[in-house]
Amino acid sequence: MADMNTRIEQFKKMAEADPKNELGHFSLGKALLDADRPQEAAVSLRQCLDLNPNIAKAYQLLGAALLKLDQKEDAIKALTAGAQRADERGEMMPRNEMARMLKDLGAPAPQFKQAAAERPVGEGEVQCQRCNRIARRLTAPPFRNATGQEIYEKICADCFREWIGMGTKVINELRLPLNDPQAQKIYDQHMMEFLNLR
Numbered sequence: 555m556a557d558m559n560t561r562i563e564q565f566k567k568m569a570e571a572d573p574k575n576e577l578g579h580f581s582l583g584k585a586l587l588d589a590d591r592p593q594e595a596a597v598s599l600r601q602c603l604d605l606n607p608n609i610a611k612a613y614q615l616l617g618a619a620l621l622k623l624d625q626k627e628d629a630i631k632a633l634t635a636g637a638q639r640a641d642e643r644g645e646m647m648p649r650n651e652m653a654r655m656l657k658d659l660g661a662p663a664p665q666f667k668q669a670a671a672e673r674p675v676g677e678g679e680v681q682c683q684r685c686n687r688i689a690r691r692l693t694a695p696p697f698r699n700a701t702g703q704e705i706y707e708k709i710c711a712d713c714f715r716e717w718i719g720m721g722t723k724v725i726n727e728l729r730l731p732l733n734d735p736q737a738q739k740i741y742d743q744h745m746m747e748f749l750n751l752r
């Protein structure tokens with residue numbers, strides 16, 4: 555708790571020293587929310603969004619703070635605005651996260667432009683099942699089996715590249731010997747989960 559309070563004090567100083575810097579307010583708001591001080595968190599996050607209405611994560615945290623305060627209607631407003639802003643900016647992860655929170659709250663689904671403005675999938679492209687974008691596909695299946703084919707058909711090159719980095723961490727952290735079929739299975743499970751294929 556002492557640590558948390560130190561962090562809050564630091565961010566408070568940051569926000570006060572440079573009140574036009576949205577990141578100070580954002581960090582302070584996040585720290586306050588972590589410390590279960592939603593009322594103050596909401597104030598800081600609103601200040602952040604007044605300065606820069608493009609920070610998708612700030613809407614998400616504001617929504618969480620308002621829910622803690624039992625202000626469901628305002629939370630829904632914040633999350634809807636955030637999801638739409640993230641959608642306009644092509645930030646699919648926070649967009650989908652906020653859409654999921656809204657769904658859990660029983661709120662109406664936000665209107666998304668990205669989905670409406672869908673364009674056909676072009677040559678060398680794929681509608682990626684992980685990031686939802688129409689993006690460059692891999693030049694060939696990454697493995698010579700059904701999994702490799704599935705990834706080739708459903709996942710964009712960027713997301714697969716992201717997995718390669720993550721997969722190395724998985725191997726190192728779990729100390730997986732990849733010549734062991736059981737370890738290969740675990741690796742595949744992590745991969746399919748990461749790529750949103752399971």
Ligand SMILES: [Zn+2]
Nearest residue numbers: 682685710713
């Ligand atoms: Zn992708």
